[in-house]
Amino acid sequence: MSDSREGLLTVDLQAVGDNYLVLRERLADGSRCGAVVKADAYGLGMARVAPALYRRGCRDFFIATQAEGETLRALLPEDADIIVLTGVRPGRELECARAGLVPVLFTPQQLRAWVDSCARAGIRAPCSLKVDSGMTRLGMSSAELRQLLTERDLLRAADIQLLLSHLACADEPAHPQNARQLECFRRAGEELKALCPQVSLSLANSSGIFLGDDYHFDIARPGSALYGVNPVPGSPNPMRAVVELSLPVVQKRYVAEESSVGYGATQKAAAGSWLAVARGGYADGILRAQGGRGCGWACDRRLPMVGRVSMDSATYDISALSEAQREALENIEVLNRELTVDEVAGYAGTIGYEILTGLGHRYFRRYLRS
Numbered sequence: 001m002s003d004s005r006e007g008l009l010t011v012d013l014q015a016v017g018d019n020y021l022v023l024r025e026r027l028a029d030g031s032r033c034g035a036v037v038k039a040d041a042y043g044l045g046m047a048r049v050a051p052a053l054y055r056r057g058c059r060d061f062f063i064a065t066q067a068e069g070e071t072l073r074a075l076l077p078e079d080a081d082i083i084v085l086t087g088v089r090p091g092r093e094l095e096c097a098r099a100g101l102v103p104v105l106f107t108p109q110q111l112r113a114w115v116d117s118c119a120r121a122g123i124r125a126p127c128s129l130k131v132d133s134g135m136t137r138l139g140m141s142s143a144e145l146r147q148l149l150t151e152r153d154l155l156r157a158a159d160i161q162l163l164l165s166h167l168a169c170a171d172e173p174a175h176p177q178n179a180r181q182l183e184c185f186r187r188a189g190e191e192l193k194a195l196c197p198q199v200s201l202s203l204a205n206s207s208g209i210f211l212g213d214d215y216h217f218d219i220a221r222p223g224s225a226l227y228g229v230n231p232v233p234g235s236p237n238p239m240r241a242v243v244e245l246s247l248p249v250v251q252k253r254y255v256a257e258e259s260s261v262g263y264g265a266t267q268k269a270a271a272g273s274w275l276a277v278a279r280g281g282y283a284d285g286i287l288r289a290q291g292g293r294g295c296g297w298a299c300d301r302r303l304p305m306v307g308r309v310s311m312d313s314a315t316y317d318i319s320a321l322s323e324a325q326r327e328a329l330e331n332i333e334v335l336n337r338e339l340t341v342d343e344v345a346g347y348a349g350t351i352g353y354e355i356l357t358g359l360g361h362r363y364f365r366r367y368l369r370s
Ligand SMILES: *Cc1c(COP(=O)(O)O)cnc(C)c1O
Pocket: 036, 038, 085, 166, 204, 205, 206, 207, 221, 222, 223, 224, 225
């Protein structure tokens, strides 16, 4: 039953698939396009998004946790690889291998534990390694990698499928860190491949794809761009918008005298203005940080938010609408093709990623054809 009384979140799977093809087209010859579907496909619903990407030809799926991987394994055919970006907890190695998941390992010790656990069970399961090329988050240092390369027995026993690293500044093409990380990763890749020639290399996230062919290596790992976030901030967005969010108006009111609106009385509505209170607040992912700055959308125009965002509602100034439009107004859109995740993120002082992953669970979700 389609019950959109508490808001309608529309996810366009066709647009996700088209975005996948746009990214794949940009890749250098010989590079494959994977897909990052962690955090429930950035909040959009992995159960629908991942199979749609598989149908478009994606075979390399990246998720954050083992639990996400186990869920995804049941959704995809066996020929899809599922790589767990935050690795495997100590003692869970065999469970991970038996679930058909490929962990990303960050230290030589983790690789040894993986190989030993699998050997004790009589199996040889694929894994991947991460090298830190300059972000100083996850991954082994170049020195640790070099140390690992002296452990020939371990490398022979391991089935290392992939070496990856992550860019810290891919969305700033002019940042000198990009070239430094590229060089560091290239060197690490050459050293590992000299001993393990079967290893594939992966560096680029969404924005990394737009840094040029040098960054593509064997597999790209886009996430946000698949879901419509602009991978090239400051330039026109090459991706299609994927989400639309429409909230029901639960009260319209005329303000006869200048009145403060919402908690803290932080902002005033002018005498003679019309307001609409929409059912959707910070518990639904309408970030409170955009209070007084953000906007909604109706009748082809932006409508300013007034006052703070509440837990379950937010207030919009609809004075700019004609009387007929006002009377007919039933919903306010807070995300659409015009009012993009990137624009809304700007009002809240955050990034599109946080808008998507924060989308609430009280909306009715509708998926458009894939
Ligand atoms: C989340 C993540 C990605 C995807 O990044 P986007 O910027 O969303 O494309 C790629 N690689 C790693 C290691 C990640 O954690």
